[in-house]
Amino acid sequence: MPRTVVIVDDHARFRRSARKLLELEGFDVVGEAADGASALVEVQRLRPDLVLLDVQLPDASGLDLVPLLSPISEVLLVSSRDRDDVAGRVGRSGALGFIPKDQLTGEAVLTALESRR
Amino acid sequence: MKVLKIALAVVAVPLGVIAFRLLHGDLHQTEIRSLPAVVIGWTAIATGLLAWWQRPVNRMGMLMTLFGFAVLIRPWQYSDRPWVFAVGFLLGGLSFALLGHVALAYPTGRVVDRLELMLVRVGYATVLSFPLAILLVTPEGARLKYAPLAPESPILLSANADLAKTLEKAYVIVFFGFLTACFVVLLLRKFVKATPRSRRILLPLLLAVGVAALRAFYEFLSTFGSEVPAIADYVYWWQVAGQIALSFAIVWGLLYSRLAAAHVADLMRDLDRVPPEKLRDALARALDDPSLELAFWLPERNEYADAHGRRVALPTPGSRRAVTVLESDGEPLAALVHDPGLREDARLLDAAGAAARLALENARLQAELRAQLAQVQESRARIVAAGDGQRRRIERDIHDGAQQRLVALALELRAAQKRLGGELGPELDAVLADAVGELQLAVSELRELARGVHPAILTEEGLGAALESLADRTPIPVRIVTAPPGRLPSEIEGAAYFVACEALANAVKHAGATSVTISAARRNGTLVVEVADDGVGGASLNGGSGLRGLSDRVEAHGGRLRIESPPGGGTRVIGELPCAS
Numbered sequence: 001m002p003r004t005v006v007i008v009d010d011h012a013r014f015r016r017s018a019r020k021l022l023e024l025e026g027f028d029v030v031g032e033a034a035d036g037a038s039a040l041v042e043v044q045r046l047r048p049d050l051v052l053l054d055v056q057l058p059d060a061s062g063l064d065l066v067p068l069l070s071p072i073s074e075v076l077l078v079s080s081r082d083r084d085d086v087a088g089r090v091g092r093s094g095a096l097g098f099i100p101k102d103q104l105t106g107e108a109v110l111t112a113l114e115s116r117r
Numbered sequence: 118m119k120v121l122k123i124a125l126a127v128v129a130v131p132l133g134v135i136a137f138r139l140l141h142g143d144l145h146q147t148e149i150r151s152l153p154a155v156v157i158g159w160t161a162i163a164t165g166l167l168a169w170w171q172r173p174v175n176r177m178g179m180l181m182t183l184f185g186f187a188v189l190i191r192p193w194q195y196s197d198r199p200w201v202f203a204v205g206f207l208l209g210g211l212s213f214a215l216l217g218h219v220a221l222a223y224p225t226g227r228v229v230d231r232l233e234l235m236l237v238r239v240g241y242a243t244v245l246s247f248p249l250a251i252l253l254v255t256p257e258g259a260r261l262k263y264a265p266l267a268p269e270s271p272i273l274l275s276a277n278a279d280l281a282k283t284l285e286k287a288y289v290i291v292f293f294g295f296l297t298a299c300f301v302v303l304l305l306r307k308f309v310k311a312t313p314r315s316r317r318i319l320l321p322l323l324l325a326v327g328v329a330a331l332r333a334f335y336e337f338l339s340t341f342g343s344e345v346p347a348i349a350d351y352v353y354w355w356q357v358a359g360q361i362a363l364s365f366a367i368v369w370g371l372l373y374s375r376l377a378a379a380h381v382a383d384l385m386r387d388l389d390r391v392p393p394e395k396l397r398d399a400l401a402r403a404l405d406d407p408s409l410e411l412a413f414w415l416p417e418r419n420e421y422a423d424a425h426g427r428r429v430a431l432p433t434p435g436s437r438r439a440v441t442v443l444e445s446d447g448e449p450l451a452a453l454v455h456d457p458g459l460r461e462d463a464r465l466l467d468a469a470g471a472a473a474r475l476a477l478e479n480a481r482l483q484a485e486l487r488a489q490l491a492q493v494q495e496s497r498a499r500i501v502a503a504g505d506g507q508r509r510r511i512e513r514d515i516h517d518g519a520q521q522r523l524v525a526l527a528l529e530l531r532a533a534q535k536r537l538g539g540e541l542g543p544e545l546d547a548v549l550a551d552a553v554g555e556l557q558l559a560v561s562e563l564r565e566l567a568r569g570v571h572p573a574i575l576t577e578e579g580l581g582a583a584l585e586s587l588a589d590r591t592p593i594p595v596r597i598v599t600a601p602p603g604r605l606p607s608e609i610e611g612a613a614y615f616v617a618c619e620a621l622a623n624a625v626k627h628a629g630a631t632s633v634t635i636s637a638a639r640r641n642g643t644l645v646v647e648v649a650d651d652g653v654g655g656a657s658l659n660g661g662s663g664l665r666g667l668s669d670r671v672e673a674h675g676g677r678l679r680i681e682s683p684p685g686g687g688t689r690v691i692g693e694l695p696c697a698s
Contacts (some may be wrong), residue, residue, distance in 0.1 A: 011521045017528035024535045056577060080520050082564055084589040085574045089582070101524045102560040105531060 003113075006031040006046055008039040008062070009054040009078070018052065018104060025106025036060030040068060048073050050113065053095070055079035055086055066093040076112055078104060118173070122166050125182060129162045129189065136192040143266060144195040153357040154192055160361050161185030164368040172371055176226030180219045181364065187212035194264045199271040203252055206264055210244030213292065213332075216360070217300050220325035221307075224318055224370050233303050240296055247288035255281045262340055289340045293333040301326050312437075315458030321366035328359035380405065381465065385472040393480035394424045396473065400453070403469045404462075408438075410454040413481040415488055421452055424480060426488030443470040443477065451477045494675070498608075501673040505611050508571035515567040520560060527556040572614065579603070580610045584617055584635055591621055591633070598636035605644060609696045612674050613637055613646040616692035619663045620648035628652025628688055643676075644694045649687060656682040656690075664690070 005027045007015050012034070019029045031046045033039040036059045043051055051073045055062040062077055063086075069075050077090055080101045090098040097112040133155040140151035162185030169178025191212050193205020217240050221233045228234045255261065256276035257269035262285055269276075304322050311319050331352050338349045384403035391399045401409040412421035412429040421429045431452055432438040439457040443450050459466055470477075534541075534549040541549070567573065575583035581600035588595035604610070617635055624630040630652035637646040658664050658680055668678040676694035 011517070011525075013521060013525040014528075017525040017532070021528050021532040021535070024532050056573075061577065080516065080524050080560065080564070081573060082568070082586075082590075085572075085586045087589070088585055089578075102527045102557045104528060 003050055004028045004030045004046070004048040005050045005052060006033065006039070006042055006048045006073070007052045008033045008036075008042075008057070008065075009052075010034050010058050011054075014054075014101060021104065022052075022106060022109070025109075027106065027109070034058075036062075036065050039065060043069050043072055050109070051075045052109075053077050055081065055098075063089050063093045063095075066095045070094050074113065076109060122170060125162065125186075126166055129159060129185065132186070132189040133159050136189045139192040139195050143197065144192075154188055157357065157360045157364075158185045158189035160364045161188060164364040168368050168371045175224075175371065177219065177223060177367065177371055180215060180222060180226065181367065184212060184215035184219055187215050195266055197266050197268050199268045202264060202266075202268055203271050206252060206267075207245070207248050209263070210248055210292075211241075214240040214244045216325075216363075217296075217329070219367065220300070220304060220322055220329075220363075223322060223325075223367055230303075230307075233307075236296065236299050236303060240292070240300075243288070243292050243296060247284060247291070251281050251284045251288070254278075254284070261285055286340060289336050293336040297329050297333040300329055304329075312456045312458035315456075318370050318458075321363060321370050324359055324363050324366050328356050328363055331356035331359060381468045381472055384469060388473060388476045391476060393476070393483045396476055396480045397424065400469060400473060403472075404453075404455065404459060404465065406456045406459055408456055411480075412452045412454065413477075413484040414442075414449040414451060415481075415485050416448065417485070418488065422484050422488050424484050424487075426484050426486070426491050441466050441470070443474070445474060445478065450474070451481060494673075497673045498675070501612075501670060502608050505571070505608060509576055512567045512571040512573055512576075515563055515570070516573060520563050520567070523556050523560050523563070527553050527560065530556065571611075575610055575614050576607070580605060580613055580637060583610075583614050584637065587614075587617060587621065588635070591625065593625060593630060594632045595621065596632070596634045598634050599638045601637055601639050601644065605639075605696050608674060609644055609694050612670055612676070612694055613644055613692060615670060616646050616667055616678070616690065617648055619667045620650075620688075620690040623656060623664065623690075624648070624650035624652055624688065628654070628656065630687070639696065642695060642697050644696045646692045646694070647689060649689045651687045653684070654682045654686045654688050655684045656680055656688045667692075 003026075005022055007018050007022075007029060009015050009018070009032075015032045015034075019032070022029055027050075030048055031042045033042045036057045039051070039053070039057070051069050053062045053065060053069065053075050055077050056079065057065075062079075066075050066077070075095045077086065077093070077095045077098045078101050079086060079098070083098060083100060086098055097115065099108050099112065136158065137151050137155050140146045140154060141148055144151075161181050165178050165181030165183075165185055167178070168175070169182060172178060187208060190205055191209030193201050194209050196202045196205060214237075218228070218237050221228050221230075221237055228237050251261070252270045252272050253274040254277040255264075255267055255270040256273065256278055257267070259267055259278040259281050261267055261281060304326050308316065308319050308322055335349055335352045335356060338346060338352070342349070380403040384399055387399060397409065397411040400411060401407055410423075410429070412423060412431065415422050415426075421431060423429050431440050432454060437457070438454050439460055441453045441455065441459075443453065453466070453470070455466075530549055530553050534546065534553070538546075572583050572586070574586050581597075581602070584597050584600055588597055605613075617637070621633060621635075624633050628650055630650035633648060633650045635646070635648050637644065639645075656664065658668050658678070664678070664680060671678045671692050671694060674694055676692060679691045679693075680688065681691070682688040
């Protein structure tokens with residue numbers, strides 16, 4: 001059974017490419033959100049297995065959203081910034097992990113998910 | 118004029134003796150009771166001549182001298198020689214009118230106020246017209262209050278003793294009742310309206326009020342009391358003492374401005390030693406106005422500024438402060454904002470202004486320089502802030518533009534690779550994988566570039582997070598000892614971050630350090646960021662390194678950068694940045 005995913009990122013181009021890639025890799029992308037507020041609404045509504053959450057959103061820091069979203073879904077942070085810039089805070093946030101955007105693959109997501117078990 | 122004054126002083130001596138003889142010998146007053154007129158007259162003449170000599174332009178001295186002579190001539194009315202009696206009776210009243218005139222004209226010597234001027238004129242008219250009218254009807258033995266020994270008037274028109282006595286009572290009521298009451302009210306008004314500085318000079322007027330009230334009370338008691346009560350004696354002596362004191366007080370008041378002139382002389386002497394920022398204090402002392410403010414005209418900015426170059430708004434007309442603009446070559450030089458009472462001493466203001474002109478020009482130049490310096494500092498801070506803003510925008514553009522496109526392209530290539538998988542054959546698959554790898558490299562290089570332009574983490578997360586990230590990326594161990602909680606103004610965070618960045622780069626590249634500690638903490642409104650390494654030391658601000666530019670950046674925000682770097686003893690770079698908020 002494919003895992004359900006919601007992609008939260010303010011760049012439409014990234015959401016489109018990530019959706020394409022993850023669907024090809026067997027994930028079911030059930031929704032998208034461009035900012036923190038709509039992310040909360042969509043995740044509540046769709047209750048996906050996984051939220052792919054950008055660290056920097058126009059209205060909020062992804063890091064601050066993690067505690068709100070993680071009771072519902074697993075949260076995986078993504079960013080085009082350097083891992084060093086966020087690594088420490090990702091660890092403290094309660095998120096599953098962090099993947100630099102350019103290194104996003106289905107395999108990387110699965111590895112992060114399995115690391116939790 | 119000198120001869121005239123000496124002659125007057127000489128004449129005053131026999132006039133005093135005559136007055137005493139008339140009071141003691143003819144009127145049979147006791148010796149002690151005969152003295153006051155002589156003492157008051159001589160005191161007024163002496164102090165009046167002194168004031169006249171010291172302040173020849175001011176009419177106060179002349180008025181006081183005249184008052185003294187009127188006081189000495191008044192006892193002539195007790196003579197039994199008809200013409201002496203007539204002159205004394207006619208002119209004796211002038212002493213009271215002159216005393217009023219002196220008080221109202223004080224301290225300038227001129228009565229300007231319309232009501233006061235009217236009162237002075239009516240006063241003179243009263244003291245001349247009533248005695249004249251009385252003289253026209255006074256027969257021998259009329260036993261007037263003011264002339265108990267009166268012989269027959271030499272200008273008798275129609276003898277009528279009753280009319281003469283009635284006129285005398287009317288005279289007392291008009292002059293010592295109505296006019297004296299007006300006089301007291303006008304003096305008190307003058308005192309109340311005065312500014313604090315003028316009030317000090319006007320103090321003698323309170324004495325004049327007391328003298329007038331006591332004298333009027335005494336005249337009423339002695340004119341209308343059936344028998345003169347004992348209290349009249351006290352009242353009499355108090356007003357005598359008051360009149361004597363008044364002469365001294367008025368001369369003191371007049372010479373007070375002379376003392377102020379001496380202050381101007383002190384000012385001229387001290388100006389060489391007075392630094393421009395103390396010039397205001399020196400002028401305030403010279404003009405005896407502690408409230409004095411000094412503003413310099415800055416022609417380039419078309420506004421007034423204080424000694425520190427800060428803009429000053431002059432009080433508008435109608436406010437409780439007066440403004441005197443000092444000019445140089447027809448151009449405004451400086452403005453004195455002062456107590457309006459100083460206007461009465463226009464010459465003093467002029468003198469102080471003239472004395473201080475050169476010093477004022479120097480102080481103006483300094484104020485101008487300070488204003489320009491402040492402008493330069495402000496513009497330097499603005500330039501740095503604008504540069505930082507520009508860097509933040511470039512970083513944002515790289516992140517949101519090229520970087521996102523390359524990331525998306527990498528993902529799409531990877532998707533294509535996935536979809537076509539086996540169909541492509543190993544050769545094309547390797548080409549696609551290479552392309553994805555190249556794209557990741559490009560993204561990574563762009564990321565480094567953007568971080569160098571301006572670290573996004575600083576904008577988004579603040580100084581503490583940015584320092585942590587910096588520590589993580591440095592190839593030697595870096596310990597963050599303290600970092601300020603919360604956010605600071607972005608320009609301060611930026612400057613502090615670049616201090617840490619540059620110091621770390623120095624430690625790694627030039628000092629050969631093996632470990633570094635960073636601390637950033639707020640102390641008394643200042644953010645102190647300190648980076649200490651264990652390297653070879655010997656760094657300096659003048660070494661042509663990035664430290665010089667860093668110092669400029671810190672100073673642009675009103676801070677300073679210090680380097681402690683003894684050879685072989687490690688390096689401490691300390692940046693202090695004011696951050697009030």
